[in-house]
Amino acid sequence: MKKLPPLTQFPYPGLRPFTRYESDIFFGRDEHTRELLKKLKETHFIAVLGESGHGKSSLVNTGLVSSIQAGFLDSAKIRWRVAQLHPGEKPLTNLATELKKAFAPTGEEESSPPSESSLPDEKYIIKLRNPSWYLPEGTCLLLLVDQFEEIFTHTSSTHKNTKTFVTELLRASQLSNVYVVISMQSEYLGKCAQFHNLVEAINQGSFLVPRLTHEQLREAIEYPARIFFGKVESSLVDRLVADFVDDPDQLPLMQHALMRMWNKAVAEKKTEIKLTLNHYKDIGEKNALSKHAEELYNKLTSKQQEIAEVLFRNLTDRDDYDNLCRSPVRLDKVAPLAEVSGEVVAEVVKVFCHGTDETDKPNFIKPCENLATETILELSHASLIRYWPLLKQWAEADAEDKELYLRLEKDAIAYHDYEEKLKQHQGWNQLKGNSNTSSTSKVPVLWQGNDLNKALEWQERMGNAAEHWVKRYHKKQSQEFDQPSFKKTINFLKRSKEKHGGNTPKEQVQQGVAKKIESLKSKWTTTTEKFTRGIIWWLFGSVAFVISVFMFAKSFEITTGILSIIIWGTLVFLSYKAFEHYDRYKELKGTTTKSKGLKVKKPK
Structure with a gap:
């Protein structure tokens, strides 16, 4: 039997976005929701655009979906099936998985998602072309694709399945009983030109999410507390509005601060729950997010701190615009990099999900429940990268390691190929003579100096996990890991050290x-x-x-x-x-x- 949606247990969700079942605590977006509904009546395809931290996911997941299901889009259309997904590394597979749930008869258990090795179930993609044949009479289908930019950051936009994914969404939006809504960071808008007809569809139905005004922020701060019979001190409301009204990450930072203050007020066990300026000062004021993250990190053992660094390095990446961004990773891919078991990694994940006491509840990583080896982990919000200095430092260091290795691999393969050509032409002595050629020469040379020392430091730090780390970055670039190329790279590094005497730290x-x-x-x-x-x-x-x-x-x-x-x-x-x-x-x-x-x- 299908489970009923869970009741909201807290007035503030914290760093994560609102879910579709939290409309009772979702305030300050009524005007924006009405504008979205108006646009959706005009066109069956809408692209909700905005910068990270502007609340795109919450607006779509909670404001739009709950309004549609309540009949505010069209009073004649009150029966809906919703297929909600993130593209991830396999967008077509994820679409098929959610369609399978949407087309399932009412009352059936939702099936578990397919394993990473399984292929998309094509019959559900075919059903999407004629949904009226498979849905109950008078039922409409809403396709909700959150974080659409993942087709550029998590996979290759030139991949056949990615192109098919976009094509099927656009085709479905032409049907009378199917509506398609995507949310995407506005900086990726230019990349959409890679797909036929996508830019045209976005031009007809785009909605740029504005920041909340002073009054809307007040609603988002005060009203959820009232639902739970609590209060927010007026001076605290004024302070929060002043601190976050102009912040590009205003919503996740403010919601996290409110969540922290609410949990502390509840822990005091007073007759009335009231958030005050003292609570705000206690959590670190505007720096509440970074302070909370540091507190959790400092509570870990030294070994767990090492695992946490490996974990968060794997949860970040640098996109094509040179911006640090989120990067999902399977739990069992982190374990070999940290040289521990998956269970040990899961214990660290739980600390950053549930915290260490009842006043924590950080939700920095998702999902938090039912962790298994195949669970795909992800940061709850990209603002954590921007506002936690230690995480930003790790992310930048890992991005630099990636750039260093890719350059090293390129030079190693070029040197190996050049060496083979010289051997074929009996030019081995020429190679020896050119091994000290300057870096400006077209002749491949062994590494030396600062580059060599950095590469040796990377190799020493990675140790036995180097190969797993390289596999991860090859996968992100939609490339197959090449074992011979990796061996050539390590051999190139070894020979560079032998010739030029580089030193590890x-x-x-x-x-x-x-x-x-x-x-x-x-x-x-x-x-x-x-x-x-x-x-x-x-x-x-x-x-x-x-x-x-x-x-x-x-x-x-x-x-x-x-x-x-x-x-x-x-x-x-x-x-x-x-x-x-x-x-x-x-x-x-x-x-x-x-x-x-x-x-x-x-x-x-």
């Missing part, structure tokens, strides 16, 4: 330690010599002092007495210097001994 540290030890040994030797000379002079002085005292005791001559005093003073001075050098000798000996046993940590 660990080796550089070890060399620095060795130099320090040599320096200490030199100082130790010098100090030892001074100490030895001081002891010898002290012994001579002692003998001279004893003799002079003996002579003075026998003769009582003033000259002998003065000489004894001078010798005594010299003896005191030499003794002082000798023991001074002895203290320095012990200090250097201890430092050198410690340096010999110094352990060098593997750089991250």
Whole structure:
């Protein structure tokens, strides 16, 4: 039996978008929803456009869908089936999966999504061409494609299945009982020209999502709390509006801050739940998102922190516009990169999903439930990359690693091919002569200098996970992983090190330690010599002092007495210097001994 939609349990969803079942807490978008409905009456295809953080997904998922199902689009059309999807890496497969659910008879259990290895079920794509034959009489179909830009970021737009996916959407929008709505970041609009008739369809039915006004923000802040019999202090409302009205990520940041404050207010267990400025200050004010992320990260063990870095590096990428963006990844693809089991990775995921106590509930990663090895993980919102400095640092570092490796692989293959050609033409000696050619030459050369050191550092940091990491980036570029090319690249790196003597960071540290030890040994030797000379002079002085005292005791001559005093003073001075050098000798000996046993940590 089909399950009923879950009831809303919290007034604020946090970082994730609103779902279609949360219309009771969705405020501030009534005007925009009415405009969308008006456009959808005029054309069966609408592209909802806007920058990241403007609330496109929430507007479509919650505002539009709930209004359509309530009959606000057309009073005669009140029976609807909704197929909602993200294109992901396999858009046609995902479309077939959602159509299978939409065409299923009412009351049947929704089928589980196909595995990654399965092909699209073509019969459901064919059904989309004549949905009236398979849907109950008077039923309309709404195709909702959220984050449409994934056909550019997660797969190749030139792939046959991707083109078929777009073609089927456009064909379906021409039918009387099918409506198609896509949401997409506006910066990808130009790329839509790659698909026949897509730009024309967008021109006829586009809706650019505006930011919320002051009044709309107030509604989004105050009204959800009232639904749950809570209040928001008026001074806090004013502060939130002032902080977020001009922020490009106003909605996810504000919703996350409200969610955090609500959870803290509930945890206080007072008779009245009221959000105040003190709650806002406690969560970090406008920096609540980054503070929350840092708190969760700092609660992890050192090993879990290493896994978290690998996880978040895999959840980000750089798009064609050089912007950092989200990148979904299967849980079992992260595990070998972190060199742990999938269960261990899942434990880290749960921390960033559910938090560590009842006041957390971060929802930084989705999905949060039923984690399995084949689960596809994704950041809840791209604003996390922009506002959590540590994640941004990881994402940028991983993007730089990607660029470095792709350049290394290209040069390695070129060098290998050039080498083979020279061997075929008995030009091996020419290769040796050109191996030191400058980088501006067209002749492929081994790497050296800073590039070589960076590549060696990457290899050392990746360790045994290097091959898994390379497979991941080849897949993102819709390329098959080539084992021979990978081996050529590693061999090229090895030969570059042998010829030009590049050093990994660990080796550089070890060399620095060795130099320090040599320096200490030199100082130790010098100090030892001074100490030895001081002891010898002290012994001579002692003998001279004893003799002079003996002579003075026998003769009582003033000259002998003065000489004894001078010798005594010299003896005191030499003794002082000798023991001074002895203290320095012990200090250097201890430092050198410690340096010999110094352990060098593997750089991250």
